[in-house]
Amino acid sequence: MSVKIVISPNEGMFLKDPQSSALGRKILQQSILLINEIGFEAFNFKKLAKRINSTESSVYRYFENKHLLLIYLVSWYWEWVSYLITVNTLNIKDPRQKLRIIINALVSATFENPSVDYINESILHKVVIAEGVKTYYTKKVEAENAKGFFRNYKQLVTLISKVVTEINPEFKYPNAYATNLFEMSNNHIFFAKHLPGFTDIELKERKFDELEKMLNYFADKLLS
Numbered sequence: 179m180s181v182k183i184v185i186s187p188n189e190g191m192f193l194k195d196p197q198s199s200a201l202g203r204k205i206l207q208q209s210i211l212l213i214n215e216i217g218f219e220a221f222n223f224k225k226l227a228k229r230i231n232s233t234e235s236s237v238y239r240y241f242e243n244k245h246l247l248l249i250y251l252v253s254w255y256w257e258w259v260s261y262l263i264t265v266n267t268l269n270i271k272d273p274r275q276k277l278r279i280i281i282n283a284l285v286s287a288t289f290e291n292p293s294v295d296y297i298n299e300s301i302l303h304k305v306v307i308a309e310g311v312k313t314y315y316t317k318k319v320e321a322e323n324a325k326g327f328f329r330n331y332k333q334l335v336t337l338i339s340k341v342v343t344e345i346n347p348e349f350k351y352p353n354a355y356a357t358n359l360f361e362m363s364n365n366h367i368f369f370a371k372h373l374p375g376f377t378d379i380e381l382k383e384r385k386f387d388e389l390e391k392m393l394n395y396f397a398d399k400l401l402s
Contacts, residue, residue, distance in 0.1 A: 273344035
């Protein structure tokens with residue numbers, strides 16, 4: 179699916195909008211690739227600057243530190259998934275069908291959107307799986323939450339939880355389930371690839387049919 183969209187993470191995450199310039203877009207593009215290659219701990223702006231043939235100070239004009247850059251990238255992914263859910267459920271009335279579409283969107287969001295050529299969603303998804311929790315498992319999480327840094331994640335959870343409540347108004351934990359559904363869609367891909375003892379699914383190349391089937395199974399059992 180190729181769609182022309184504008185993703186707008188919280189302005190507090192950056193000093194200069196990276197989507198507004200060629201250098202900024204290159205910073206986003208190459209930071210995703212570099213974090214995926216070497217991991218967030220080893221990643222720094224000096225290495226990124228070398229990769230993009232620029233200076234470290236140029237990168238700092240866009241982001242104060244690498245933590246805020248990571249939040250920006252993960253927030254971009256959260257908003258991208260929310261967009262897919264909103265578009266694909268637009269004219270759907272049956273809440274159970276909506277949830278099946280949501281589950282499909284959570285899985286299919288891992289594929290690239292060619293119209294945004296500086297963001298590789300497939301690689302970004304790997305970054306979200308491996309590094310995403312580092313955006314909020316920090317000592318500053320409450321302060322960053324107060325600044326609205328996790329707004330996109332909350333909006334995604336709300337989108338899903340509303341459908342859960344439509345299906346079963348008596349279900350007591352719609353937000354918890356919505357959060358777990360998103361996390362499961364990511365974690366079990368990682369488990370299947372690296373820690374197979376933690377899951378019951380197997381992945382075949384880039385096909386996530388078994389993951390989607392498992393998520394629908396849990397939905398049917400929990401919300402019946």
